[in-house]
Amino acid sequence: MEALTASTTHLLSTLHKLTDNSFFNSLPPSLPVTPCVLAQKNTSQIPLPDSLYFTIFFLFGGSLYILLLLPFTLHQKRWIAAPLTLGLLLAPLIFTATNSPALQLIHVAACGCVLMRMIDLYYVRPWRTGKEPTMNLEDWWTEVWQPFRKVPMSKNQIQRYELEQQQSRLRRELEQQRSSGPVGPANRNNGDTKAESNELLNHASKNNDQESAPTASSSRSSSSSSTKGKPAKQSYMPLTDPNPQHWSVYLPRWLFYAVLMDIIPFGVSFLTFEQIESFSLIPRLLFNTAVGSMVIFDISLANYTIMIIWATVTGDLIRDTEWTMVRHYFPGFATSSAEFWRQWHHLFKYIWVDLGFKPVHHILSKYVTPKVSNRKLAKAAEMVLPVMGVFLMSGLMHEYMMVAMWHGRPGYMTAFFLLQGAGTIVSKALNNTVGQKITVPPMILIALTWAFNLSTASLFMEPVFKNQGYNMIANQSILIRVYNLLRSYGVF
Incomplete structure (x- = not known):
């Protein structure tokens, strides 16, 4: 009986504390506490x-x-x-x-x-x-x-596009197999692998004859002109999304991103720059994770919104091979920096590749590497510098955004993306060397990727923090609007 009385007393005391006005009086009168600076x-x-x-x-x-x-x-x-x-x-x-x-x-x-x-x-x-x-x-x-739909084309054009993509991948694999020597277990059966790959290409050509006459004709004419030592231009015909979906199938994903894009701004809008600066390591990492996730979810929400509007207006079904972000995995589960950026939003990747990777590679291959006697060094330069050119272009564009938004001191964004570019190159090199001999559990690789991204995130976040940029979309949050409305009417 005494235990029951004590529990009841404790419950009443707790309820009294919850209904105490001092708790509500401690809440800010409106959100965000510090609005984004213009x-x-x-x-x-x-x-x-x-x-x-x-x-x-x-x-x-x-x-x-x-x-x-x-x-x-x-x-x-x-x-x-x-x-x-x-x-x-x-x-x-x-x-x-x-x-x-x-x-x-x-x-x-x-x-x-x-x-x-x-x-x-x-x-x-x-x-x-x-x-x-x-x-x-x-x-x-x-x-x-192009930023939103990879291939806004007819079905035949989509098939031709996917054929080209698959053909390029198979060619790269064949070239890598032919250039690699028998240096270990991975290359022990190199000759067998070449034969299997050629057999795959030949088998693909037969499939092309049956499934796509124009493409097969193109493949035959290309293969007849192929030179000795190079793979024939024949490729596997991939399925072109045989099961397109109605836009309503993707509505749960849209709702998921919409809810997260309301909850996260509501939570961070209670914080000021001074409070964030005083955070210890773990709270700061959690805050960086929240803001980084908000960027990912915002881009995903925009992409799904445009996709659903397009399908609603046109009445067409959604083919996930056409849309930029539908088929990609969530980058938070990437096992390396290289995989993280491969899984990133892809909206403007082609811009940075065309203006960063291709010009640098063109300059190197035409004017620089032919004059370098050390072929290994020349090949390494052609692999590394164009990738760094992509990240440099991305850094300059983000730098431009920060300067236009807040006229802050430039340099943070460029440094962040160059570090990420270096991390991408190193992680890819490790995967192609050490990764072939040692098997590391995916969870450890994911944790290491998160550690690298969060440790460099301070450079990306610096101009955003100083100007309360994490409250940039606060006015669009339903929770923040409801909070401000209830506070203005004195509900709590």
């Missing part, structure tokens, strides 16, 4: 209404895209594109949104991506390939959709 408060940027601010992007970026369709010469297009490219570069640095940090971030990111793409199409690619930046309507439409 650059206009600290600089001479000209504030514009949100609608007019975003119109600038369509004015310069849209004009550059339309210029691709016009029948001008390369010289004329370059002269016309120059002031438009300069305007796209300077617009986010001169103007700012009135009161919407999220819109400003979208605008700056869009300007940065289109800017890099236009520099490549009008100035870098003609120098590298000798082709003029001319497009027809079909190529232009593909270009516009």
Whole structure:
């Protein structure tokens, strides 16, 4: 009886504490505690209404895209594109949104991506390939959709695209097998592996004859012209998503990301920069994880939103081979830095590859490595430097975003992405050497990847922390709006 009385007394005491107004009085009157800082408060940027601010992007970026369709010469297009490219570069640095940090971030990111793409199409690619930046309507439409849909094409075009991708992969595997010597158990049956690979290619050619006459014809004509010692241009015909889904199938994933994108901003909006700076190691790592996850979930939510809207408007089914992010695994489960970036959002990867990897590789292969007597050093340079070029382009674009948003001191983003590039190269090299001899449990590799990413995240987070950038999308959070509404009416 005494135990029951004591438990009842304790329960009543707990309820009394929960209903005590002192707890609610300790809560902040509104969220976020420290709203995201806009650059206009600290600089001479000209504030514009949100609608007019975003119109600038369509004015310069849209004009550059339309210029691709016009029948001008390369010289004329370059002269016309120059002031438009300069305007796209300077617009986010001169103007700012009135009161919407999220819109400003979208605008700056869009300007940065289109800017890099236009520099490549009008100035870098003609120098590298000798082709003029001319497009027809079909190529232009593909270009516009490319960040979100890998192949906005017909079924036959999708099949041809996937054939090319599979063919390239098989060629790389054959080249690696032929260039590697019998140095260990992995290469002990190298001759058998070559025979199996060639047999796979020949078998694939037969499948192509049965399933796709135009593609098979192309493969036969290519294989007849193949030179000695090189694989025939025959490839496996992959299935083209035989079971496309209605958009409602992907709605649970959209809801999952939407809920997380409401809960995380609500939690971090209670924190100030000073509190975050005073965190010990574990709370700081947890906060970095939360903000990093918020970036991943936000990009995923945007991609699924666009995909569902497209399917709803067109009435077409969703083929996961077409969409950029649907088939990729969550990067948080990556077992190395190289795998992490392979699984990353892929929205603008082609921009950085075209402007970072390909030009660097072109310069090295044409002007540098042929003059280097040490072939191993030359081959290593052709593998390493183009990859670092990709991460340099990504770092410069993020640097541009941070400067346009807050006019902070540059350098943090570039340093972060160059470190990540070095980590990617090292992890890939370790996987191709030590990883072939030693088996490490995936959980340990995932933990090591997280440790590397979080240890370098302070560089990425520095300008975001100082300007409360983690509260950038707080106005879109339903929980924050409900909290502020209830507090304003004195409910608690």
